[in-house]
Amino acid sequence: MTPARQLLLFRLINLIALLALLGVLTGSLDLQILVGEQPCPLCLLQRSGMIGLAVGPIMNLLWGMRPAHYAVSILAAFAGGAASTRQILLHIATPGDPGYGPAFAGFHLYTWAFITFAVGAAGCAALLLFSSQFSLGDTGVLRRKGALRIATLTIVVWTSVYLIIIAVTVLPECGLGMCPDDPSSTGGIPTPAGFAGLLLVIFGSFAIAYLLDRRLPSDDE
Structure with missing residues (x-):
C-alpha cells in the first residue's frame, strides 16, 4: 500500500470513530432535550469523557497522526470508564435496584458508556501498534481544503x-x-420541534x- 493510501486509511479510521x-x-442530547431526562453528575462526567x-x-485529523493524540483519548476513556463503573456499581450493589434512566437493548446507558470507553481505549491502543502512520509526514487536514477538512470542522463545531x-x-x-443525584425530568420538547432543532444544529x-473551509488558508493554494 502506498504511503498516500495508508494515510487516507488512518484518517478514515479516525473519522469513522468520530x-x-x-x-x-x-x-x-436527544434523551435530554426531546425526552426530558436531565443528566446526573456521573452522567455529565461520562459525557465529558466521550x-x-x-x-x-x-487532533489526528487536524494536525497529523501522533502517539500523544491517541494517548489523550486513552486517558479520557479511563476517566469516563471510571465514572461509568462507579454508576454501574452503585446500582448493582442494591438488590432489586432497577437502575437509573432508560435501558437500550437490555443495558442502561451508563453500561453502554462503559462499553464505548472500553472499545475506544482498546481501539486507540491497537492503532498505536501501527507505527508506520507516524512516519508518513502527516501534517493534518487543517491546511488542506477538501471533504475531510469540512467533515472534521463540522464535528469540531458540533x-x-x-x-x-x-x-x-x-x-x-x-x-x-453539584447537580442533584436524581434530577427531575423536564418533560422534553415535542418530538417534531426537538427533532427539527437537532437537525438545525x-x-x-x-x-x-x-x-470556515472557504476562508481558512490552504497549502494547496
Missing part, C-alpha cells in the same frame, strides 16, 4: 455547540454547585464548517 462518538453524543475520547481523533447546549440547559438546574454545524 462519527460513532458523534452518534452517541447526539443520542444523549468528548475527551473524541479529542484524540480530532461538539462546541453541544458543550454550549449542555451548559445552557444544566446551569439553571445545577447552578455553580447538525446542518448549521456543516454550514459553518463549509464557510
Whole structure:
C-alpha cells in the first residue's frame, strides 16, 4: 500500500470513530432535550469523557497522526470508564435496584458508556501498534481544503455547540454547585420541534464548517 493510501486509511479510521462518538453524543442530547431526562453528575462526567475520547481523533485529523493524540483519548476513556463503573456499581450493589434512566437493548446507558470507553481505549491502543502512520509526514487536514477538512470542522463545531447546549440547559438546574443525584425530568420538547432543532444544529454545524473551509488558508493554494 502506498504511503498516500495508508494515510487516507488512518484518517478514515479516525473519522469513522468520530462519527460513532458523534452518534452517541447526539443520542444523549436527544434523551435530554426531546425526552426530558436531565443528566446526573456521573452522567455529565461520562459525557465529558466521550468528548475527551473524541479529542484524540480530532487532533489526528487536524494536525497529523501522533502517539500523544491517541494517548489523550486513552486517558479520557479511563476517566469516563471510571465514572461509568462507579454508576454501574452503585446500582448493582442494591438488590432489586432497577437502575437509573432508560435501558437500550437490555443495558442502561451508563453500561453502554462503559462499553464505548472500553472499545475506544482498546481501539486507540491497537492503532498505536501501527507505527508506520507516524512516519508518513502527516501534517493534518487543517491546511488542506477538501471533504475531510469540512467533515472534521463540522464535528469540531458540533461538539462546541453541544458543550454550549449542555451548559445552557444544566446551569439553571445545577447552578455553580453539584447537580442533584436524581434530577427531575423536564418533560422534553415535542418530538417534531426537538427533532427539527437537532437537525438545525447538525446542518448549521456543516454550514459553518463549509464557510470556515472557504476562508481558512490552504497549502494547496
